[in-house]
Amino acid sequence: MAKSSRRAESYRYWYLVLVPLLAILTLVEFYPLVDGVRLSLTGSSGQLSLSNYSQMLTDRSFWSAVSVSLAYTIGSTVICIALGLGLTYLVTQKVRGRGYFEAIYVFPLATAPIVVGTLWSPSSTWDDIQSFLHFILHQPYFNELSIGFFFPVMVFSEAWEWAPLVMLVALSIINSQSPQIFEAAELHGASALQKFRMVGLPMVLRSPVMQFVIVLRMIDAMGSFAIPLSWSNWVGYPYNVGSPVDTLSLFMYKLIFIPEYGFPIGLVSAVAVALLAVTLVVAFVLIRMMGRALPLSGGG
Amino acid sequence: MGQNTKKRRPSLGSVMTYVVLVLAALYSFWPILVMALEGYQIDLAPLFSGKAVRSIGGVPFYSGGIYPTPIHYIDAIKIVAFPRLLGNTSLIAAISISVALAAGVTAAYALARLPVRGKGFITYTLLALRAVSPFALIVPLYIFFTRNGLWDTYLGVGLAEEVAILSMVVWMLRGFFTDIPKEVYDAAAVFGASEWQIFRRVALRMVIPGIVVTSLFAFVLIWNEFPISEILTGPVTKTVAVGVWSGLGETTNSFMEVSFDDLNAAGFLAWIPAIIVILAIRRYLAKGYSLGTASSK
Numbered sequence: 001m002a003k004s005s006r007r008a009e010s011y012r013y014w015y016l017v018l019v020p021l022l023a024i025l026t027l028v029e030f031y032p033l034v035d036g037v038r039l040s041l042t043g044s045s046g047q048l049s050l051s052n053y054s055q056m057l058t059d060r061s062f063w064s065a066v067s068v069s070l071a072y073t074i075g076s077t078v079i080c081i082a083l084g085l086g087l088t089y090l091v092t093q094k095v096r097g098r099g100y101f102e103a104i105y106v107f108p109l110a111t112a113p114i115v116v117g118t119l120w121s122p123s124s125t126w127d128d129i130q131s132f133l134h135f136i137l138h139q140p141y142f143n144e145l146s147i148g149f150f151f152p153v154m155v156f157s158e159a160w161e162w163a164p165l166v167m168l169v170a171l172s173i174i175n176s177q178s179p180q181i182f183e184a185a186e187l188h189g190a191s192a193l194q195k196f197r198m199v200g201l202p203m204v205l206r207s208p209v210m211q212f213v214i215v216l217r218m219i220d221a222m223g224s225f226a227i228p229l230s231w232s233n234w235v236g237y238p239y240n241v242g243s244p245v246d247t248l249s250l251f252m253y254k255l256i257f258i259p260e261y262g263f264p265i266g267l268v269s270a271v272a273v274a275l276l277a278v279t280l281v282v283a284f285v286l287i288r289m290m291g292r293a294l295p296l297s298g299g300g
Numbered sequence: 301m302g303q304n305t306k307k308r309r310p311s312l313g314s315v316m317t318y319v320v321l322v323l324a325a326l327y328s329f330w331p332i333l334v335m336a337l338e339g340y341q342i343d344l345a346p347l348f349s350g351k352a353v354r355s356i357g358g359v360p361f362y363s364g365g366i367y368p369t370p371i372h373y374i375d376a377i378k379i380v381a382f383p384r385l386l387g388n389t390s391l392i393a394a395i396s397i398s399v400a401l402a403a404g405v406t407a408a409y410a411l412a413r414l415p416v417r418g419k420g421f422i423t424y425t426l427l428a429l430r431a432v433s434p435f436a437l438i439v440p441l442y443i444f445f446t447r448n449g450l451w452d453t454y455l456g457v458g459l460a461e462e463v464a465i466l467s468m469v470v471w472m473l474r475g476f477f478t479d480i481p482k483e484v485y486d487a488a489a490v491f492g493a494s495e496w497q498i499f500r501r502v503a504l505r506m507v508i509p510g511i512v513v514t515s516l517f518a519f520v521l522i523w524n525e526f527p528i529s530e531i532l533t534g535p536v537t538k539t540v541a542v543g544v545w546s547g548l549g550e551t552t553n554s555f556m557e558v559s560f561d562d563l564n565a566a567g568f569l570a571w572i573p574a575i576i577v578i579l580a581i582r583r584y585l586a587k588g589y590s591l592g593t594a595s596s597k
Contacts, residue, residue, distance in 0.1 A: 015410070017406040017416075036436065090321055106579065107332055119332065119335055124334050229545075268439050272435060287427055
């Protein structure tokens with residue numbers, strides 16, 4: 001009894017170790033967040049005003065950016081999960097050298113998003129694909145400047161980069177389970193595909209860890225910037241907002257840096273607050289999920 | 301018996317498996333290979349066509365075909381100033397990771413184990429902040445940095461990169477502290493160690509590999525991080541990720557356009573350190589990206 005109270009006593013000053021952490025968060029997170037809200041509520045002559053929000057809500061480029069962001073997020077997340085699970089199926093096959101394949105499949109993860117934007121651009125990878133389709137399969141050329149071509153490619157390149165992450169998480173979930181589950185399925189005569197579809201897949205998709213990672217992925221896709229930025233150059237929209245590749249982030253970036261728009265601080269801040277509102281809702285979902293994935297236990 | 305029949309018919313099945321594995325490998329590294337070769341001015345399209353065609357802006361043009369030259373790699377090193385970018389990024393990453401570890405290690409320990417005040421609040425705030433896009437912070441940060449002389453300084457950018465790594469660092473370290481078996485902590489307590497002694501002499505030593513992994517992971521995040529460095533770095537502190545997009549044009553050759561092939565060469569050079577680190581910590585990547593929730597085995 002005496003001992004435990006002595007211990008409790010010794011924890012008294014431990015909250016001090018959280019102070020440096022809070023100081024950094026205040027500088028680079030809390031202060032900018034609060035200041036962003038303040039800037040968004042400041043009118044052109046410095047008074048408290050909602051004019052920035054009304055300007056934002058009546059701006060067609062804003063709504064265009066919202067829909068582009070949504071399509072981009074949903075599309076890339078769905079493709080990313082599908083590709084990642086496909087890769088998982090492949091590397092769980094019992095063949096020699098699968099470790100090497102697993103290593104190769106991780107390659108895209110190391111590529112910077114801004115480089116991914118260049119990789120999948122019309123003059124890089126699509127060059128080869130076009131030649132292949134045109135000269136070997138005798139298909140007509142894609143018009144690379146049509147939205148029906150470049151938007152799916154852009155969304156796909158985001159998925160290409162992050163599919164290995166889904167694979168790695170899926171593998172860690174499968175490997176943390178008892179292999180006897182798969183052995184049992186094998187005894188019942190399940191083929192490799194059946195084992196994956198009926199045992200591995202439900203195991204992975206029901207895992208709170210996987211769901212958590214998918215939500216994180218959606219958040220990052222929602223804020224995606226580098227890939228759309230590079231595409232806005234390849235398809236000829238570097239200097240105007242409201243283009244079909246302008247996500248919310250790119251929309252804000254263009255408002256800040258293209259001289260023609262004159263850095264409308266209030267408007268950009270209003271868009272930032274809108275973006276923040278969406279993320280806070282998702283963050284709430286995340287916290288609920290994290291509670292299931294990893295209960296916040298006292299430990300020790 | 302079942303084992304035997306399985307072993308007897310690997311031929312078609314496993315050949316098919318290998319074919320698919322190789323196709324998937326092509327899908328994974330083809331674009332990177334194209335980038336590497338594009339830097340040498342080797343265009344693989346003629347391999348598929350017999351004709352050297354490359355489409356620029358949707359219009360098919362005659363392509364260079366295969367004319368290997370190291371000139372774009374030399375350009376990447378000289379015009380894009382790759383060594384300079386590499387130094388900048390390393391310095392920024394070093395500052396950022398040191399600050400994150402200095403503030404994060406003890407905090408992560410406290411958050412993992414101790415009933416300290418505000419523990420739940422901080423743990424979940426860090427998680428929520430992980431969800432905040434840098435673009436929700438960037439305008440006030442940009443204004444604050446320009447007014448206080450932090451814009452385009454190593455210290456300023458290093459601090460700003462905490463946005464990209466701090467949540468991950470604390471959550472991941474917290475996971476490593478939680479992974480230490482409870483018995484270890486109990487044993488230390490039985491020997492009469494104070495909480496600080498348990499932290500310094502036992503827990504800290506056990507998570508050193510975890511700290512290394514976390515730092516390497518943070519390094520990759522900063523190495524590839526684009527939006528924050530694009531906006532908060534200038535001619536002096538420009539990082540690799542920004543440089544492979546725009547070159548270092550402003551300071552060295554403001555009139556010189558960085559060519560597409562130079563970008564590819566620089567992009568490939570930038571990829572090499574990242575892939576080395578990524579492969580080195582491959583076992584822990586799932587853990588890192590899931591903020592420590594996935595297991596590392």
